[in-house]
Amino acid sequence: xxxxxxxxxxxxxxxxxxxxxxxxxxxxxxxxxxxxxxxxxxxxxxxxxxxxxxxxxxxxxxxxxxxxxxxxxxxxxxxxxxxxxxxxxxxxxxxxxxxxxxxxxxxxxxxxxxxxxxxxxxxxxxxxxxxxxxxxxxxxxxxxxxxxxxxxxxxxxxxxxxxxxxxxxxxxxxxxxxxxxxxxxxxxxxxxxxxxxxxxxxxxxxxxxxxxxxxxxxxxxxxxxxxxxxxxxxxxxxxxxxxxxxxxxxxxxxxxxxxxxxxxxxxxxxxxxxxxxxxxxxxxxxxxxxxxxxxxxxxxxxxxxxxxxxxxxxxxxxxxxxxxxxxxxxxxxxxxxxxxxxxxxxxxxxxxxxxxxxxxxxxxxxxxxxxxxxxxxxxxxxxxxxxxxxxxxxxxxxxxxxxxxxxxxxxxxxxxxxxxxxxxxxxxxxxxxxxxxxxxxxxxxxxx
Numbered sequence: 212x213x214x215x216x217x218x219x220x221x222x223x224x225x226x227x228x229x230x231x232x233x234x235x236x237x238x239x240x241x242x243x244x245x246x247x248x249x250x251x252x253x254x255x256x257x258x259x260x261x262x263x264x265x266x267x268x269x270x271x272x273x274x275x276x277x278x279x280x281x282x283x284x285x286x287x288x289x290x291x292x293x294x295x296x297x298x299x300x301x302x303x304x305x306x307x308x309x310x311x312x313x314x315x316x317x318x319x320x321x322x323x324x325x326x327x328x329x330x331x332x333x334x335x336x337x338x339x340x341x342x343x344x345x346x347x348x349x350x351x352x353x354x355x356x357x358x359x360x361x362x363x364x365x366x367x368x369x370x371x372x373x374x375x376x377x378x379x380x381x382x383x384x385x386x387x388x389x390x391x392x393x394x395x396x397x398x399x400x401x402x403x404x405x406x407x408x409x410x411x412x413x414x415x416x417x418x419x420x421x422x423x424x425x426x427x428x429x430x431x432x433x434x435x436x437x438x439x440x441x442x443x444x445x446x447x448x449x450x451x452x453x454x455x456x457x458x459x460x461x462x463x464x465x466x467x468x469x470x471x472x473x474x475x476x477x478x479x480x481x482x483x484x485x486x487x488x489x490x491x492x493x494x495x496x497x498x499x500x501x502x503x504x505x506x507x508x509x510x511x512x513x514x515x516x517x518x519x520x521x522x523x524x525x526x527x528x529x530x531x532x533x534x535x536x537x538x539x540x541x542x543x544x545x546x547x548x549x550x551x552x553x554x555x556x557x558x559x560x561x562x563x564x565x566x567x568x569x570x571x572x573x574x575x576x577x578x579x580x581x582x583x584x585x586x587x588x589x590x591x592x593x594x595x596x597x598x599x600x601x602x603x604x605x606x607x608x609x610x611x612x613x614x615x616x617x618x619x620x621x622x623x624x625x626x627x628x629x630x631x632x633x634x635x636x637x638x639x640x641x642x643x644x645x646x647x648x649x650x651x652x653x654x655x656x657x658x659x
Contacts, residue, residue: 244288255285259292266299271306274299282323286330290337293327297345304353317353321346340375343368344382351385358393362386378414380426387411387430391437404439409448416461435469442475450479463487471499476507494520494529501536510544531560538570547574551648565603569614572597576621578647584634585646587626591657592649594621625659 235242237249245252258277265274278299281292300320307313324346332339347364355361365386372379390407393399415427434440449466456462467487470480481503488496497520504513517537524530538553551574557567576593579586597618604611626634636642640656 245285251284255281255288259289262295262299263291266295266302269302271299271303275303278323282326286326290327290331290334293323293331296323296327297349301349320349320353324349340368340371340377340379343371344379347382348385351389358389358398361389362393365389378417380415380418380423380430383411383414384426384430384433388433391433391439394437394439401439401441401444404434404437405444405448408434408439431465431469435472440469440473442470442473442477442480445470445473445475446477446479449483453483457486458490460487460490463490467496467499476503481507488516492519492523494524494526494533498533498536501540505536505540505543510540513540527560531557531564534560535564535566538566542570542573545577547577547648550574563603565600565607565610565614568596568600568603569610572600572614572617572621575647575649575652576617578649579624580647584626584630584636585644587624587630588642588644588654589647589649590621590624591642591654592644592652594618594625595654597621622657623659625657628658631656631658 235253237245237252242249242252242256245255258280262274262277262281265271265277274295278292278296281288282296286292297320300316300323303316304313304320307316324342328339328342328346331337331342334341343364347361347368350357350364351361365382369379369382369386372382387407390399390404394401394404411430415423415430418424418427445466449462449470452462453459453466463483463486467480467484470483481500484496484500484503488500497516500516501513501520504510504516514537517533517540521530521533521537524533534553534556538550538557541547541550541553550570554567554570554574557564557570561567572593575589575596579589579593597614600614601611601618604614626636628638631637636656638656638658642654642656644650644652644654
């Protein structure tokens with residue numbers, strides 16, 4: 212049935228072409244690309260039609276015969292020769308019965324792109340850049356394991372586009388992803404990743420359309436997650452760029468994002484982050500800077516950024532996070548009054564925030580600073596408050612364990628039965644604390 216269909220299609224093509232050809236003078240120079248003689252030109256134009264019909268009807272052996280004739284006798288006649296040729300070989304690859312045949316057909320597909328390049332490199336729309344682009348993608352699809360050749364072919368296609376004054380960001384993204392993959396697999400050094408990142412950054416920075424901006428995000432993410440983006444390498448890159456454009460907000464943002472992802476903590480990084488915050492202050496950046504300065508033991512700077520952020524933040528959830536950080540830093544600095552004030556702010560925003568009780572409990576315990584019962588009684592309030600923290604910190608198991616350990620320490624420091632007896636206090640009696648941060652808190656008498 213398929214042979215009959217092919218025969219009929221070819222017959223109709225011959226009839227149609229013959230009718231058209233009756234009034235055509237194939238000796239006219241306009242048809243010179245189809246052959247040397249009028250008869251050859253007429254035959255090859257018919258062969259081109261037969262090629263298309265054979266490919267469309269999946270008669271690939273017949274189609275390959277027509278393709279070979281056309282490539283040999285009139286390689287510059289029509290782009291359609293190569294369009295149909297590529298379609299032919301891709302179908303043959305998909306239907307190959309053995310690995311050997313498949314490899315042979317892949318060779319033929321790549322060959323058809325080489326012949327097309329020889330004859331159509333200067334085509335206005337589908338010239339060198341287009342052909343090399345298609346060849347690189349086909350090679351990647353069928354021979355992606357040949358890593359060096361994959362990179363080489365994509366690089367050739369990118370250079371060809373640049374010759375035409377074009378930045379093909381999609382092609383650059385595919386190429387760069389392969390560079391990163393090969394670095395990850397130990398085939399390339401980090402210097403190659405850095406060089407290619409710098410090479411393509413200007414083109415991606417110039418992106419304006421949404422699809423190109425999406426490609427830029429992927430490009431930055433690839434580099435940031437590559438492992439080549441070490442703090443040392445990033446500092447080399449961004450110190451040079453920022454020296455040239457010190458107030459560039461987008462550049463500062465990218466530098467901070469990438470260096471923070473790499474867990475950098477150098478002076479250069481913090482200076483860059485501070486400069487970015489000065490240009491575009493936000494609670495997110497302030498919190499990040501505060502965490503960084505806290506880890507460096509620069510608590511005053513950490514508090515400075517947190518307080519600046521709190522002065523402009525309006526989102527209660529974000530303010531809650533900032534106050535937690537303020538309270539913990541002040542607690543670490545033994546500034547218990549300031550830590551208590553921040554903890555109260557946390558409670559006013561969210562009474563179920565376990566950190567508030569975790570901090571207040573420690574402030575109460577800090578007031579047990581003498582051997583008298585009035586001081587030791589602060590441990591009762593500290594124990595009660597830390598117990599509330601434990602019940603609310605189930606989502607923070609490490610902090611919850613720390614709170615439980617503190618409860619044990621506080622209980623071990625309760626007044627003794629003898630001390631309570633001399634103070635005329637009995638177990639279970641209500642007691643109002645009159646000392647330190649816990650002054651005014653009502654609690655229950657318990658013995659050590």
